[in-house]
Amino acid sequence: ENAVITGVTGNKNIAKVAIRGIPDRPGVAAQIFSALGSQGINIRLIIQSIAADGLNDISVVVSREFVRQAAEVLEGQRKSLKAKEIVFHDQLAEVSIVGSGIASTPGVAARMFRALARRRINIDLISSSEVRITCVIDERRTTEAIRALHREFQLERLQRGMLRG
Amino acid sequence: ENAVITGVTGNKNIAKVAIRGIPDRPGVAAQIFSALGSQGINIRLIIQSIAADGLNDISVVVSREFVRQAAEVLEGQRKSLKAKEIVFHDQLAEVSIVGSGIASTPGVAARMFRALARRRINIDLISSSEVRITCVIDERRTTEAIRALHREFQLERLQRGMLRG
Numbered sequence A, B: 001e002n003a004v005i006t007g008v009t010g011n012k013n014i015a016k017v018a019i020r021g022i023p024d025r026p027g028v029a030a031q032i033f034s035a036l037g038s039q040g041i042n043i044r045l046i047i048q049s050i051a052a053d054g055l056n057d058i059s060v061v062v063s064r065e066f067v068r069q070a071a072e073v074l075e076g077q078r079k080s081l082k083a084k085e086i087v088f089h090d091q092l093a094e095v096s097i098v099g100s101g102i103a104s105t106p107g108v109a110a111r112m113f114r115a116l117a118r119r120r121i122n123i124d125l126i127s128s129s130e131v132r133i134t135c136v137i138d139e140r141r142t143t144e145a146i147r148a149l150h151r152e153f154q155l156e157r158l159q160r161g162m163l164r165g
């Protein structure tokens, strides 16, 4: 199947909060998101990669208006979670390519990441699905990243109007 | 907005490969996925969470038939990537809840994770979007996890036919 990339999106109105060094055992993610959910915090992305030595981290991407509140809620849970630390960063943006057949077309991710790498744009977080690959990057590189992705996937005509935030 | 969960899916035909301890600087993700893409490996999920001390890991979920090949390709790149190690695990399954308004409805993720936690099902990886939350778990717990999620989101009538793999 050949992927058809139909668009590039950007969103600067985001921030990440991360809970580091939590025990990799049942109930931990449930406790974290129960705490966030009870505060009405909108969660855009949840990212948990491979654990190491029985510990893991969870990165949460939220709309920027929620980052302080999210960090405070999690700091309040830190001891009972046995988490090492709670960190947050709000000078970030999401840039995504969207389309169909992304997962089943090897090389699409490579093209996206190469387009960013050529401009020396560091990729802070990655989350993908069958229809989208999202990278979180430094928000100061957003316009440049979107332009690079439009060029890579030959979507220049769509450049206007794609940037939210 | 209130989320409407329309389904629960499971897929046992998966495996994860992880590249641990890669330098967190531009070009690394591009190199990894160029190598995988050149081999025609289908990539279901790409998961990269927060870095630590200038290093990061990337977890890649692939269809199970690709795991050995993916691990070999990455092992071949390990030195030039300066990666610490390449690991893989294929006794895994994806379970997902799908619907609308997931990101904007706090508490949905908590309900999913609590349903798994109550059965002591450990969550190995997490990847979410606005329309789906996917957990990777031990494949031996797949049927139980799907049943638990159907119950939590009141979708029992959908239980038959949901398990692929």
Ligand SMILES: C[C@@H](O)[C@H](N)C(=O)O
Residues within 6 Å of the ligand: A022, A023, A024, A025, A026, A027, A028, A029, A030, A048, A056, B121, B122, B123, B124
């Ligand atoms: C780290 C966290 O996801 C843990 N494995 C859990 O199941 O809750």
Ligand SMILES: C[C@@H](O)[C@H](N)C(=O)O
Residues within 6 Å of the ligand: A121, A122, A123, A124, B022, B023, B024, B025, B026, B027, B028, B029, B030, B048, B056
């Ligand atoms: C870790 C990896 O994603 C790196 N930050 C890159 O941009 O390629």
